[in-house]
Amino acid sequence: MKLPQTVNILLLGSGGREHAFAWKIAQSERLEKLYIAPGNAGTRNCGVNVDLDPANFPALKQFVLNNYINLVVVGPEQPLVDGVKDYFLNDPEIRHIPVIGPSQEAAQLEGSKEYAKAFMARHGVPTAAYFTVTPENVEQGCAFLAEKVKAPYVLKADGLAAGKGVLILNDLQEAQQELRAMLDGKFGAASKKVVIEEYLSGIEVSVFVATDGRSYKILPEAKDYKRVGEGDTGLNTGGMGAVSPVPFATPEFMEKVRTRIVEPTVRGIQEEGLDYTGFIFIGLMNCGGDPMVIEYNVRMGDPETEVVLPRITSDIIDLFEGIAHQTLHEKTLEITPQTAATVVCVSGGYPGSYPKGMVIEGLPEGEASAPNGSVVFHAGTALKNGEVVTSGGRVLAVTSFGNSIPEATQHSYQTIDRIQYDGKYCRRDIGRDLL
Ligand code: AMP
Ligand code: GLY
Numbered sequence: 001m002k003l004p005q006t007v008n009i010l011l012l013g014s015g016g017r018e019h020a021f022a023w024k025i026a027q028s029e030r031l032e033k034l035y036i037a038p039g040n041a042g043t044r045n046c047g048v049n050v051d052l053d054p055a056n057f058p059a060l061k062q063f064v065l066n067n068y069i070n071l072v073v074v075g076p077e078q079p080l081v082d083g084v085k086d087y088f089l090n091d092p093e094i095r096h097i098p099v100i101g102p103s104q105e106a107a108q109l110e111g112s113k114e115y116a117k118a119f120m121a122r123h124g125v126p127t128a129a130y131f132t133v134t135p136e137n138v139e140q141g142c143a144f145l146a147e148k149v150k151a152p153y154v155l156k157a158d159g160l161a162a163g164k165g166v167l168i169l170n171d172l173q174e175a176q177q178e179l180r181a182m183l184d185g186k187f188g189a190a191s192k193k194v195v196i197e198e199y200l201s202g203i204e205v206s207v208f209v210a211t212d213g214r215s216y217k218i219l220p221e222a223k224d225y226k227r228v229g230e231g232d233t234g235l236n237t238g239g240m241g242a243v244s245p246v247p248f249a250t251p252e253f254m255e256k257v258r259t260r261i262v263e264p265t266v267r268g269i270q271e272e273g274l275d276y277t278g279f280i281f282i283g284l285m286n287c288g289g290d291p292m293v294i295e296y297n298v299r300m301g302d303p304e305t306e307v308v309l310p311r312i313t314s315d316i317i318d319l320f321e322g323i324a325h326q327t328l329h330e331k332t333l334e335i336t337p338q339t340a341a342t343v344v345c346v347s348g349g350y351p352g353s354y355p356k357g358m359v360i361e362g363l364p365e366g367e368a369s370a371p372n373g374s375v376v377f378h379a380g381t382a383l384k385n386g387e388v389v390t391s392g393g394r395v396l397a398v399t400s401f402g403n404s405i406p407e408a409t410q411h412s413y414q415t416i417d418r419i420q421y422d423g424k425y426c427r428r429d430i431g432r433d434l435l
Pocket of ligand 1: 128154156163166197198199200201204283294295
């Protein structure tokens with residue numbers, strides 16, 4: 001099976017990841033028309049933004065039928081965890097339209113930490129030891145903390161908690177108190193179940209896999225920068241920057257990732273009969289040269305996508321076709337060896353409260369490319385009275401290439417220095433820890 005030679009695509013989402021997808025899709029000769037729901041002020045340069053809520057599945061159905069959509073690409077996890085793939089498959093009028101992403105059941109690999117840990121255990125994927133706690137066995141949970149693991153103590157809300165559901169604590173009493181608080185609803189329904197994990201020490205790397213449920217392709221790896229402050233200090237954010245490739249992800253290390261993690265993961269998906277045609281984002285810790293899985297996500301990372309997709313030089317619609325029609329093994333993935341770096345500009349105050357509606361000036365015109373080759377991906381922007389304004393915490397992700405990490409980041413900083421809005425902030429040390 002194949003997609004038609006040229007296709008109409010509906011892309012769901014509105015962040016920097018989705019602008020990077022839209023930008024890459026728009027480069028394909030196989031694109032007829034791209035719609036982004038709802039998109040942002042940047043994606044309108046790559047396709048047509050449509051005022052559709054990705055959570056409103058009946059509205060998505062009407063739209064794909066009315067606009068002869070051939071393929072749906074899902075950016076964020078929420079529609080997948082809510083079953084958008086199943087909604088399409090269960091409706092005879094739209095079941096022929098492939099959705100890039102896993103089924104609701106398979107999306108639990110991200111939607112439930114316990115599901116993911118049990119999956120890893122069944123398939124021998126290396127990960128930290130764990131114990132699942134509910135209000136019924138809280139005493140056992142406290143005992144597990146006291147007897148089975150050492151500080152620092154890692155507590156994770158089982159469900160989706162917008163990246164905030166993980167606590168890492170040094171004091172045993174505090175960990176036990178927080179465990180009870182989480183079970184009492186500290187993170188709402190997401191923490192009615194808590195996974196306690198052994199602490200892994202090492203350096204993190206994000207590995208991305210495209211799969212059709214049988215075969216796979218490993219995409220460029222990336223490292224993201226989660227803390228708001230330079231030197232990895234301050235509060236956690238959605239991500240302040242990313243670089244790819246990652247120097248410590250050597251061919252030897254990546255071969256361990258492939259054989260110990262990617263292969264058993266894809267085999268496990270197949271053996272369990274999970275419907276998974278999409279991207280797997282594996283958060284790994286490099287523990288002294290041995291990769292251990294911290295988490296699975298059932299989508300691409302943000303801001304990692306803003307460096308991963310620009311490094312892919314082959315056609316993305318061909319890749320989608322392989323994923324959607326179980327022909328991924330026939331496809332070739334081409335990757336440039338150049339270094340890509342992205343630096344995220346945020347609103348003043350982020351990740352706490354921040355103002356919206358600040359006018360952004362100095363953006364490169366039209367197609368997002370700046371004179372030094374930077375691409376300005378919009379993350380949280382909107383159009384107001386003909387002007388581009390801030391509309392989120394993460395505002396822009398400025399990606400550039402170079403022959404080294406410092407060269408790539410320097411290009412991004414040059415571009416950022418020409419862009420102005422009230423409260424603009426970025427980390428100036430992206431990639432520096434890797435030198
Ligand atoms: P997660 O939401 O599972 O990605 O966790 C958020 C962050 O907490 C990760 O990116 C790690 O930095 C950290 N983390 C999670 N699990 C562990 C662990 N078992 N050991 C050390 N750090 C962890
Ligand atoms: N950058 C981490 C994430 O997308 O979850």
